[in-house]
Amino acid sequence: MNRSLILGGSLSLLMVVAALVSFFWTPFDHAAMNIPAKLQPPNAVHWFGTDHFGRDMFSMIMVGARTSIAVAFVAVGIGIGLGVPLGLWAAARQGGWVDEIIMRCNDLIFAFPSLVIAILITAIFGAGAVNAIIAIGIFNIPVFARVTRGAALPIWSREFIMAARVAGKGRARISVEHILPNVANLLIVQATIQFSLAILAEAALSYVGLGAQPPTPSWGRMLADAQTLVSIAPHMALVPGFAIIITVLGLNLLGDGLRDALDPRLRVSGI
Amino acid sequence: MLRYALKRLASLFVSLAIASLVIFAVIEVAPGDPASFMLGINAQEDTLAALRAELGLDQSKVQRYLAWVGGMVQGDFGTSYQYRTPVAQMIGDRLWVSLPLALYALALSTVIAFPAGIFAASRRGRAGDIGVMGATQIGVAIPNFWFAMMLVLVFAINLRWFSAGGFAGWDEGAFAAMKSLTLPAIALALPQAAILARVMRSALLDVLGEDFIRTARAKGLTRGQALRRHGLRNAMIPVLTILGLQFSFLLAGGIIIEQVFYLPGLGRLVFQSISARDLIVVESVTMLLVFAVIVVNFAVDLAYAAVDPRLRART
Numbered sequence: 001m002n003r004s005l006i007l008g009g010s011l012s013l014l015m016v017v018a019a020l021v022s023f024f025w026t027p028f029d030h031a032a033m034n035i036p037a038k039l040q041p042p043n044a045v046h047w048f049g050t051d052h053f054g055r056d057m058f059s060m061i062m063v064g065a066r067t068s069i070a071v072a073f074v075a076v077g078i079g080i081g082l083g084v085p086l087g088l089w090a091a092a093r094q095g096g097w098v099d100e101i102i103m104r105c106n107d108l109i110f111a112f113p114s115l116v117i118a119i120l121i122t123a124i125f126g127a128g129a130v131n132a133i134i135a136i137g138i139f140n141i142p143v144f145a146r147v148t149r150g151a152a153l154p155i156w157s158r159e160f161i162m163a164a165r166v167a168g169k170g171r172a173r174i175s176v177e178h179i180l181p182n183v184a185n186l187l188i189v190q191a192t193i194q195f196s197l198a199i200l201a202e203a204a205l206s207y208v209g210l211g212a213q214p215p216t217p218s219w220g221r222m223l224a225d226a227q228t229l230v231s232i233a234p235h236m237a238l239v240p241g242f243a244i245i246i247t248v249l250g251l252n253l254l255g256d257g258l259r260d261a262l263d264p265r266l267r268v269s270g271i
Numbered sequence: 272m273l274r275y276a277l278k279r280l281a282s283l284f285v286s287l288a289i290a291s292l293v294i295f296a297v298i299e300v301a302p303g304d305p306a307s308f309m310l311g312i313n314a315q316e317d318t319l320a321a322l323r324a325e326l327g328l329d330q331s332k333v334q335r336y337l338a339w340v341g342g343m344v345q346g347d348f349g350t351s352y353q354y355r356t357p358v359a360q361m362i363g364d365r366l367w368v369s370l371p372l373a374l375y376a377l378a379l380s381t382v383i384a385f386p387a388g389i390f391a392a393s394r395r396g397r398a399g400d401i402g403v404m405g406a407t408q409i410g411v412a413i414p415n416f417w418f419a420m421m422l423v424l425v426f427a428i429n430l431r432w433f434s435a436g437g438f439a440g441w442d443e444g445a446f447a448a449m450k451s452l453t454l455p456a457i458a459l460a461l462p463q464a465a466i467l468a469r470v471m472r473s474a475l476l477d478v479l480g481e482d483f484i485r486t487a488r489a490k491g492l493t494r495g496q497a498l499r500r501h502g503l504r505n506a507m508i509p510v511l512t513i514l515g516l517q518f519s520f521l522l523a524g525g526i527i528i529e530q531v532f533y534l535p536g537l538g539r540l541v542f543q544s545i546s547a548r549d550l551i552v553v554e555s556v557t558m559l560l561v562f563a564v565i566v567v568n569f570a571v572d573l574a575y576a577a578v579d580p581r582l583r584a585r586t
Contacts, residue, residue, distance in 0.1 A: 108286055111565045113523030116541070116557055120297060123545040123553075196412070203414050204527050208542070223417055227531070230420055231428045241417040248412035 005257025011250025015243075019065035028056035030063045031215050039233045049235040051225060057236070060217045061243050067129065067218040068247065071211070072198035074133045076191055079140020084187065086141070087148025088179060092171040094153060103149070106142035114139040118201065122210035129212040136201045140194050147190050151183040185262040192255035196248040203244050219244050275576055283569045290561045291343075295336050298554050304328075305352045308548040326352060339551075343558065353549040361540065362556060368438055369529070369536035372452050372459070373521040379460035380467055380517065387464070388471025393498060395476060403468065410465025415524070419458035419531040426454060436533040455532045459524060463517050470513045474506035481505070508575060515571030519564035 022030075027047070034054035042049045048057035090102040118135035125131045155161060156179070164174050205211040206220025214221065219240040226236035306322040307314060323329045327338065342349055348358035391403040427435035433454050439447040478484065479502055487497040526538030533539070537556055544552035 104282075104285075108289055111286060111290065111561060111568060113519060113560050113564055115526060116523045116560050119526065119541065119545075120294075120553065120557060124297065124300070200414055204416060207414075207416055208527060208530055223414075223420070227420060230424050234424060237417070237420050237424070241414070241421070244414055244417065245409070245412045248414075249408060252408060252412060 002257050002260050004253045005261055008250050008253025008255070008257050011246055012254050015065050015247045015250065016069065018062045019069050022059075022062035022066055026056075026059035026062050028059045030055065030059040030217055032056075039229070039236075041233070041235050042239075048239045049233070051222070051236055052229055052233070057222075057239050060222060061219070061239060064217040064219045064222065064240070064243070065247075067206075067212050067216055068199050068202055068244075071129055071133050071136070071202040072195050075136035075198045075202075076140055076194045078133070078137030079144045079194060080187065080191060083141040083144025083146075084148045084180075087145040087150075088152055088175040090145065090149045091152035091156060091179070092175050094156065099149075102145060106145050109139065109142045112139075115201070115204065118205060119208070119210060122205060127210040127213060129216065129218075132202055132205045132211045135205070136198050140198070143194060144187065144190065147186060148183055151186045152179045155179050155182050189255050189259045189262065192251050192258060196251035196255070199244065199247055199251070272576060276573060279569060279572055283565060286565050287562065290565070291340055291558055292336070294554055294557050294561070295339065298550050299332060305548050305550060309352055326350075339554065343555070348555040349551045351544075351549055351552050353544070353547045353552075358552050358555045361552065362537065362559060365535060365537045365540050367441060368452075368534055369522060369525050369538065371448075372455055372525050372529075372534070372536060373518060375449070375452055375456035376459035376463065376521045376525075377514070377518055379456055380464040380521075381514070383460065383464040384467035384471055387468040389475065389498070389503070391468065391472045392475035392479065393495065400472075404472070407465040407468050410461055411469075413462060415458050415462050416527045416531050418461055419455065419528055422454045422458055423531070436531070438534050438536075451532075452534075455525070455528045455534060458531070459521055459528050463521065467510070467513055467517065471506065471510055474509045475502055478502045478505045511574060512571055515567050519560075519567050522563055523560050 032055065034050070036054065037046070037050050038052055038054040040046055040050040040054075046056050046058065048061060051057055051060070086102050090099040093099045118132070118139070121135040121138075122128070122131045125134075152175070161174060161178060164178055169177070202211055202218070203220035203223070206218040207224045209221075209224065211220055212218040222240040223237060226233070226240070230237045304319075304323075306319050306326065306328060310318060310322060320329070327335060330338070339349065346359060348362065350356065351358050351361060354361070387403050387407070391400045394400045423435045426432045434451060437451065439451045441448045475498070479498065484497050484501055487501050488494070492500065522537075525534075525536060526541060528534075529536040529538035530542065537560070541553060541556050544550075544556070
């Protein structure tokens with residue numbers, strides 16, 4: 001076991017557990033306002049302090065983890081669900097017109113400044129978690145298509161694929177039965193990286209008011225609330241900021257660790 | 272080389288054409304009528320019709336698309352529904368904030384990342400390397416708008432070295448203008464610098480394993496000399512790609528940072544225009560950003576092909 005894997009795994013797990021526990025327990029009701037107790041710094045009662053409405057920040061962070069993880073999970077799911085089949089298809093028809101069209105479309109999506117388009121989508125179709133998911137998910141499709149195609153191409157020239165073709169299996173069946181299991185490791189690593197990027201993107205969209213809408217707590221919105229109060233209540237910005245950093249850092253370390261664990265060759269080169 | 276350049280140029284135009292269609296289509300399905308937004312809910316139907324005709328909204332979709340694209344090619348981006356001023360002029364004014372901000376951030380990112388990456392590569396596996404790589408892991412994980420708030424808290428509110436937001440304007444002199452862009456540029460540059468440093472390090476490590484480095488060492492060059500004379504130049508190809516990508520990211524990524532610092536750049540223009548349903552502005556700014564990204568990528572591709580002839584043959 002390597003250190004990145006353990007540290008990254010624990011940090012990621014911490015957030016997932018916080019999100020899951022929040023379904024049946026939080027120290028306080030995350031939406032309950034308590035104006036007399038507003039803007040309290042972290043203390044024994046309110047572990048992460050309170051916000052400008054006196055809401056308990058610890059509870060908000062726990063419920064916010066739910067929003068972040070749910071948005072990122074579905075957005076990455078869209079990327080995998082559409083990107084991987086496209087990548088497999090392109091690799092199966094390497095050099096053909098299907099491959100050409102899929103890869104050109106990919107290049108095009110890559111050329112779009114993702115944040116601008118995400119803002120455009122959420123602004124036009126309405127701010128909210130679902131549109132944020134779609135906006136983030138679209139940009140995950142070409143990432144997975146490209147990674148899948150790149151990893152699948154060299155496998156197509158291997159002997160066991162030749163054997164499968166001789167045995168009479170079609171391209172689609174070979175893709176699912178032989179290519180997919182061989183690129184799965186790479187996809188898992190890529191998924192962790194995209195997951196962390198999706199969490200950052202969700203936070204940015206929520207921060208500008210285009211992500212999850214109140215009363216659904218989200219880390220990005222908490223930061224937006226904190227902006228005007230940062231001089232009198234710095235903890236309002238520090239707490240959600242650290243939550244985002246710890247989650248993203250954890251996922252990135254987990255991705256690095258998984259890559260090393262799943263591909264022993266990299267351990268030697270130490271990159 | 273010429274054939275490669277022409278081929279890439281053709282695909283550049285195809286990409287631009289498709290991009291413009293996509294943006295136009297997205298804006299078309301947007302709910303809300305700009306004319307009724309401008310005149311309010313009590314407007315008379317004939318007044319609305321007259322305004323729609325004036326704005327060209329009564330024409331067919333195809334006509335409007337062609338007019339929009341045709342205008343842009345000639346530098347005419349249309350007229351803002353909200354301010355009744357030419358969009359090209361509005362964009363031009365805002366570019367004087369967004370473009371210097373992106374360049375400033377790119378310069379900062381390079382200045383931080385190059386030495387950090389080279390340092391880490393030259394001390395591979397030792398404490399210095401682990402320290403730099405750990406720092407870059409955290410740098411990548413920090414949301415830039417949060418970092419921006421922290422910079423404001425420390426350097427504007429507590430230390431009072433910089434203003435917390437707003438733009439001094441170029442009329443106040445270059446120093447004042449650059450000063451008001453400094454915190455935003457640092458906030459934008461930090462995560463990019465972390466990525467760039469990691470790329471720089473791994474590109475250098477790849478190159479350092481090559482035979483020509485061993486030859487250079489065998490000739491009597493020290494590790495540092497071999498790295499500087501032969502390693503750096505060869506490691507630049509992946510680094511250049513990332514730099515190209517980063518510039519377009521910084522130009523677009525400034526949108527959120529401009530919100531934090533209340534900078535009158537393209538980002539704020541987009542947000543204000545979205546909320547006022549000033550679609551022609553949103554359309555044109557988005558197209559301009561996509562154009563910038565596509566052209567920068569094109570330039571990077573050409574730069575590569577000039578540096579590395581192998582790439583010409585491959586595509």
